[in-house]
Amino acid sequence: MNIKIKGEAPCIVACPINQDARDYVQLLARRNFEQAFQIVRSKNPFPASCGRICTRRCEEACRRTSVDEPVAICWLKRFLADKDFTPNLPKPPKEYPETVAIVGAGPAGLSAANSLILLGYKCVIFEELQEPGGMLRVGVPRYRLPRESLDKDINNILSLGAQLRTGIKVGRDITLSDLQREGFKAVFLAVGSHKPLKLDIPGEELPGVISGIEFLRQITLGGGVKVDNRVAVIGGGDTALDAARAALRMGARDVSLIYRRSMEEMPCETVGRKEAEEEGIKFVLLTTPAKIFGKNRVTGLRCIKMTLGEPDNSGRRRPIPLPGSGFTLQVDTVIVAIGQSPEVDLLSKNGVEISEKGTIKIDNHTMSTTIPWVFAGGDAVTLGGTLVQAIAHGNQTALSIHNYLRGERFQIPVRTEPIKELSPPRVQLIKREARQRMPMLPVESRIKDFNEVELGFPEEQAVKEARRCLNCAAGAVVDPELCAACLTCVRVCPYDIPQIPLGGRTAEIGPDCQSCGVCVVECPANAISLKDRYEDMGEKTLESVMGQIPGRGILQYAPTIVAFLCQYDSHSQTVSQKLRENGIKVVEVSCISKLEPRTLLKAFEMLADAVVIIGSQSGDCHFDAGHTWAKRRFDYTALFLETLGLERQRLQWLSPTPEEEFFKSLSNFVEEIKKLGPVFQIV
Amino acid sequence: MIVARPKSFEEIIRLIQNYKKVAVLGCGGCVTVRSIGGQKQAEELASLLRLWAKRQGKDVVVTEATLTRQCEPEFVESINDRANDWEVVISLACGVGVQCLAERFPRIKVLPGVDTIFMGATIEPGLYWERCVGCGECIVGETGGFCPVARCAKSLMNGPCGGSQGGRCEVSPDTPCVWQLIYERMEQLGMGEELDVIRPPKDWSVRPQRMIMEHLRKVDSRQ
Numbered sequence: 052m053n054i055k056i057k058g059e060a061p062c063i064v065a066c067p068i069n070q071d072a073r074d075y076v077q078l079l080a081r082r083n084f085e086q087a088f089q090i091v092r093s094k095n096p097f098p099a100s101c102g103r104i105c106t107r108r109c110e111e112a113c114r115r116t117s118v119d120e121p122v123a124i125c126w127l128k129r130f131l132a133d134k135d136f137t138p139n140l141p142k143p144p145k146e147y148p149e150t151v152a153i154v155g156a157g158p159a160g161l162s163a164a165n166s167l168i169l170l171g172y173k174c175v176i177f178e179e180l181q182e183p184g185g186m187l188r189v190g191v192p193r194y195r196l197p198r199e200s201l202d203k204d205i206n207n208i209l210s211l212g213a214q215l216r217t218g219i220k221v222g223r224d225i226t227l228s229d230l231q232r233e234g235f236k237a238v239f240l241a242v243g244s245h246k247p248l249k250l251d252i253p254g255e256e257l258p259g260v261i262s263g264i265e266f267l268r269q270i271t272l273g274g275g276v277k278v279d280n281r282v283a284v285i286g287g288g289d290t291a292l293d294a295a296r297a298a299l300r301m302g303a304r305d306v307s308l309i310y311r312r313s314m315e316e317m318p319c320e321t322v323g324r325k326e327a328e329e330e331g332i333k334f335v336l337l338t339t340p341a342k343i344f345g346k347n348r349v350t351g352l353r354c355i356k357m358t359l360g361e362p363d364n365s366g367r368r369r370p371i372p373l374p375g376s377g378f379t380l381q382v383d384t385v386i387v388a389i390g391q392s393p394e395v396d397l398l399s400k401n402g403v404e405i406s407e408k409g410t411i412k413i414d415n416h417t418m419s420t421t422i423p424w425v426f427a428g429g430d431a432v433t434l435g436g437t438l439v440q441a442i443a444h445g446n447q448t449a450l451s452i453h454n455y456l457r458g459e460r461f462q463i464p465v466r467t468e469p470i471k472e473l474s475p476p477r478v479q480l481i482k483r484e485a486r487q488r489m490p491m492l493p494v495e496s497r498i499k500d501f502n503e504v505e506l507g508f509p510e511e512q513a514v515k516e517a518r519r520c521l522n523c524a525a526g527a528v529v530d531p532e533l534c535a536a537c538l539t540c541v542r543v544c545p546y547d548i549p550q551i552p553l554g555g556r557t558a559e560i561g562p563d564c565q566s567c568g569v570c571v572v573e574c575p576a577n578a579i580s581l582k583d584r585y586e587d588m589g590e591k592t593l594e595s596v597m598g599q600i601p602g603r604g605i606l607q608y609a610p611t612i613v614a615f616l617c618q619y620d621s622h623s624q625t626v627s628q629k630l631r632e633n634g635i636k637v638v639e640v641s642c643i644s645k646l647e648p649r650t651l652l653k654a655f656e657m658l659a660d661a662v663v664i665i666g667s668q669s670g671d672c673h674f675d676a677g678h679t680w681a682k683r684r685f686d687y688t689a690l691f692l693e694t695l696g697l698e699r700q701r702l703q704w705l706s707p708t709p710e711e712e713f714f715k716s717l718s719n720f721v722e723e724i725k726k727l728g729p730v731f732q733i734v
Numbered sequence: 735m736i737v738a739r740p741k742s743f744e745e746i747i748r749l750i751q752n753y754k755k756v757a758v759l760g761c762g763g764c765v766t767v768r769s770i771g772g773q774k775q776a777e778e779l780a781s782l783l784r785l786w787a788k789r790q791g792k793d794v795v796v797t798e799a800t801l802t803r804q805c806e807p808e809f810v811e812s813i814n815d816r817a818n819d820w821e822v823v824i825s826l827a828c829g830v831g832v833q834c835l836a837e838r839f840p841r842i843k844v845l846p847g848v849d850t851i852f853m854g855a856t857i858e859p860g861l862y863w864e865r866c867v868g869c870g871e872c873i874v875g876e877t878g879g880f881c882p883v884a885r886c887a888k889s890l891m892n893g894p895c896g897g898s899q900g901g902r903c904e905v906s907p908d909t910p911c912v913w914q915l916i917y918e919r920m921e922q923l924g925m926g927e928e929l930d931v932i933r934p935p936k937d938w939s940v941r942p943q944r945m946i947m948e949h950l951r952k953v954d955s956r957q
Contacts, residue, residue: 537767542859575769576762649774652781656788691782694743695789731788 058562060523061112061469062124067443068094072109072124073523078585079127080517081618081641086585088131092138095128096165096208097158097442099200100187102129103505106320106437114523117473120486122520126505130513132200138207143171149456150175152235153213154221157185158438159429160241161205162445163452164213170453174213175235179220180272183209185243186430187438189268190290192297193501195323222397227425237424237452240398240411241445244391244430250285254343255387263294263388270297270501279383280304283352285340286388287317288435292324294386295332299498306332307380311339311357311370318435326504329494339370341377343385352380393431403427410434417461418448426452470524470562477563480546482675487516511624518619518641518673525582526564527571531557533578540570540579545676567674568645572684589615589640589650596636597657609634610660610724615651617643617677620667626707629714633721635663644677648688651702655692658731661701661724663717668708698727735855736764736828737862738771738848746779747786749845750822754793756783757820758847759813759835760800761827768862771826771848773800779824779847795819804831810838817842852884870943871936876928878919883936885912891933 062072071090078087091098105125113121151167153160156178164174182188183205187196209215219225221242230238247262249255261276263286269276282303284295287310295308308327310317313336317324328334337357344351356376359368392409399405404412404421411420411427418426428444430436436444454461473481490506491497497504508516529540529549534557540549541558546565549558560570560579568588571579581588593613612635616623619642630637636659640646643666654662664685666678682704689702700723707713750756758780765771780798787794799816802809804827817823817839824847825832836844852864867884874881883889887897887905893913897904901914920926 535762535766535772537769538856539769539859573769575766575772575774577773647774649777649781652778652785655785656781691778695782695786730785732791 057468058470058524059467060525060562061114062109062122062523064467064469065108065112067108067437067439068446070094070109070439072128073520073525074583075131076122076124076127076517076520077522077525077583079131080514080520081585081639082514083585084131084134085136088134088136089139091128091131092140092207094446095442096162096445097187097204097438098128098132099204100158100196101438101442102126102132103196103200104187104191105439108439112469114470114473115519115521117475117478118481118521119483123486123489123508123516126487126489126508127513127517130508130510132203133507135203140169140211143169145171147171147456149173149236150234151452152177152221152230152233152238153241154238155179155185155241155243155429155431156183156205156215156217157241157243157429157441158187159243159431159441159445159448160185160239161208161213162442163239163241163428163449164445165208165211166446166449167452168211168213170449172453172456176213176215177219177221177225178215178217181217183215183217185241186245189245189271190264190293192267192270192293192300194296194300194497194504195293197503220397222401227398227401227403227422231424236456237426239445239448239452240403240420240425240427240431241429241441242393242395242398242431244393244410244434244436246392246394247387248390248392250340250387250389252340252342254345254349257343257345257349258347259345259349259383260343260385260387263290263386264391266294266386267297270301277301278303281380281382282306282384282386283335283340283380283382284308284386284388286310286390287312287319288388288390289319289323290391291386291388292319292327292332294388296323296327296330296498297501298384298386299330299332300501303384307335307382308332309335309338309340309352309354309380311337312359312367313337316359316367326491330498331494335380337370339372340385344379349383349385350381352382352385354378354380390435391430392434395431408434416463417451417455418444419451419455424455426455473521473563477546481521481565482673484519484673486519487512511621515621522564522566522583524562526562526566527560527568527579528582529557529560529574530578530580533576534558535576535578537575539573539575543569543573543680545569545674565674567642567677569674569676569680572645572647572680586641586645588645588647589638590647590653592638592640593650593654593657596638597654597659610721610727610729611658612636612661612663612721612724613638613654613659614663614665615640615643615646616665617641617667617672619673620665620671620707622707622710623667625710626665626713629717633717635721642672642674642677643681644674646681646684648684648691651684651688652691655697655701655730660727660730661703661720663703663705663720665705665707668706697730700724700727701730735767735853735862736830736850737768737852737854737864738765738828738850740770740775740826740848741846743782743786746824746845746847747783750783750824753822753843754795755819755821756794756796757816757823758783758796758798759804759823759825759827760798761804761825761831762800763803763805763831764828765826765831765848766800771828773798776800776826779826801827801831803827805834807834807838810834868943869936869938873933876933877916878923878925880912880915880919882912882916889936891936 060073075087075090107125109124110121150173153176156176278298278301282298295306338354342353356373357370360371363369395405406412411431426448428448429441536556548564549560614630614635615638618639758776760773760776776798780796783796822843824845826847828850832846853866854862854864857863869883898911903909903911
């Protein structure tokens with residue numbers, strides 16, 4: 052019945068697991084943290100990890116970028132994950148008899164276990180190392196992903212009932228046929244990509260040369276790795292960056308990162324790269340190593356300068372050596388981090404087909420290998436994939452295994468198209484609101500140990516950041532059956548969103564709607580509503596707070612006062628607390644522009660003796676036109692009260708700042724209402 | 735579109751003060767479009783009446799409903815079942831809607847909640863202006879598209895009068911003299927000479943008007 056917006060918010064479409072970023076950010080903005088977390092967890096079994104190290108395709112796609120900067124979606128997820136809510140996951144609709152074997156307790160394997168258990172299957176996870184986590188544990192240093200955060204995610208998955216068997220390498224200790232004989236009906240190979248690639252240059256076998264992945268693994272597992280003063284790290288990916296930053300923390304004085312292309316082509320994350328620069332990592336760009344020197348130990352690294360030629364298969368410009376540009380770096384340790392490949396030899400012997408790239412060959416939709424009951428995903432398939440890609444593979448494979456075991460056809464998920472960019476004239480109408488900065492450990496102290504560098508948003512900062520979300524592809528919808536074609540919405544929208552399609556009669560409210568609520572209130576036919584299920588225009592909250600009115604004291608009269616409070620104000624929490632201390636019922640709304648006159652009247656009907664509206668202080672208003680509209684409805688409602696013969700003071704408009712003045716006006720207001728006595732003389 | 739304005743609350747409560755079962759009925763037609771008598775206004779008035787009654791210590795049940803259009807019998811039928819519970823109905827429709835309700839529910843006291851003032855257009859959001867009186871004999875084809883019946887204070891057929899000053903009507907300086915507009919437009923159209931012909935007085939006689947669209951009337955199947 053409602054006109055559906057074609058297309059989805061780009062943040063949701065861009066995410067490999069289609070995480071409902073907009074929805075949890077909107078809930079966070081309303082301080083509904085628990086519900087927001089549950090939305091995250093419903094699709095993402097690694098919220099604490101993802102909230103730290105995700106590659107944030109959502110933020111790349113964020114439409115706020117054309118106004119100022121993207122919403123810090125990833126850090127908001129981390130804020131929710133750090134709140135330690137217990138996941139509230141739906142019980143499986145049905146228990147199935149089959150047990151699935153999962154090989155590898157990394158993010159792909161654990162995500163598959165999570166989804167399979169929720170689908171009603173039992174799982175056994177085989178892990179070669181003594182602890183689960185895969186690359187997240189041995190490849191990501193603690194200063195980016197603390198063990199406690201990782202453990203929290205993993206424990207939440209394991210507590211669903213997956214069985215974990217550590218110290219078992221499938222292919223070596225147990226074969227695929229053994230698994231079949233043991234009664235497993237399907238196997239998911241999520242073995243990761245842990246075998247380091249080599250440079251193939253002279254001197255690579257010298258002591259003092261180590262692979263990035265081995266270096267990081269030993270730091271985590273305690274292999275006794277040491278670094279000397281001068282360290283060269285070869286590579287431009289996240290592992291190289293992590294190895295360089297870890298080397299610094301292990302005591303190296305001078306760390307150079309050697310990369311054959313320029314900064315622009317570096318595949319590592321921008322945030323991490325900036326942090327590394329702050330920490331003093333030297334970036335030696337357009338350089339490639341040619342030879343490692345040393346007798347019993349590394350003493351130097353011969354390098355050649357490069358220039359960039361035509362783009363290669365990866366779309367990046369191909370580096371070409373510059374003749375006669377050789378130079379030597381004096382180094383004591385060389386860390387090679389130019390990529391990893393999966394260990395597939397043993398699996399290949401077990402009959403699993405391997406691609407030319409050395410990855411496990413799969414069908415991209417069903418994730419099944421050339422053996423029908425064997426599936427594969429994660430880094431073993433993508434090589435250097437991302438955490439969220441691994442989770443996506445885990446989720447997708449679980450569904451595919453379910454289809455396989457139930458004899459159902461795998462349904463290729465329908466891809467929703469993202470909505471278009473904001474049009475330039477509309478960008479001008481949207482208020483600029485700076486992205487919140489992540490609080491971080493100071494550089495001097497953070498390079499001394501492995502403590503987490505990014506400290507996480509405090510609550511107020513998280514809420515403020517979440518309120519920057521433009522609520523893309525959500526917003527208001529018109530019910531064409533109720534629409535009177537009056538054009539009011541077209542005329543009142545501060546963002547020029549509603550449009551009458553050529554030859555049509557009902558306005559279409561497009562995906563750029565900012566959810567200010569002005570049209571919802573002004574629509575005379577009650578035909579417009581906000582699509583978000585968490586948006587109540589103050590009505591439901593009013594009902595719930597008024598339900599708590601205690602019986603009126605017989606001896607002493609205490610007036611019932613309702614305050615409608617704008618959540619966008621930066622000290623709405625102080626204000627809210629002060630109001631509650633004064634015994635005032637508080638209804639928080641995300642902009643007072645959403646208040647209908649009938650809602651204000653309803654407060655009086657529900658026995659309020661007075662109503663006060665507290666907008667945000669200037670500068671905090673997210674919808675600049677919101678105040679103007681709210682003030683008009685305030686005046687409109689005030690006339691109603693006048694006609695009832697009610698004192699004008701019973702409907703008040705207060706500004707939350709300056710604070711002292713607000714507190715003073717508030718207490719004056721309460722005193723005045725006390726003097727006026729109740730609206731109704733009720734025995 | 736028909737434009738109305740809300741009646742004063744005092745007038746409404748004076749008319750309903752002796753009743754205990756009151757309904758406020760909005761109309762989904764013209765008065766909705768003008769934000770005067772749609773569902774939201776019906777809810778607001780009902781809310782006000784409940785507050786008023788409670789303050790008076792009166793036990794009054796106030797309900798509200800909104801009909802698609804009060805001027806159509808089929809839509810009026812939709813409240814049949816509920817109408818038994820009402821003693822008095824306040825209609826927020828134009829004068830036509832109020833009368834349709836009154837005719838359909840002879841036992842119920844039907845009151846207008848709005849004053850119907852004119853047929854007019856939206857000049858800008860929130861500003862409506864009279865354009866037609868429904869005189870039954872449209873002449874705007876001969877007056878440059880401006881109606882002197884609706885827009886001249888004297889409804890002159892041969893204007894302007896001496897009160898036209900600087901293009902404004904002497905009755906209100908906010909009102910343009912329609913005859914000035916007529917002359918300007920007719921000149922612009924090259925039809926100024928047509929205004930030299932004196933227009934005879936209008937026939938104001940026959941009221942009420944009735945119109946029959948024979949081809950839309952019910953067919954009696956027994957014939």
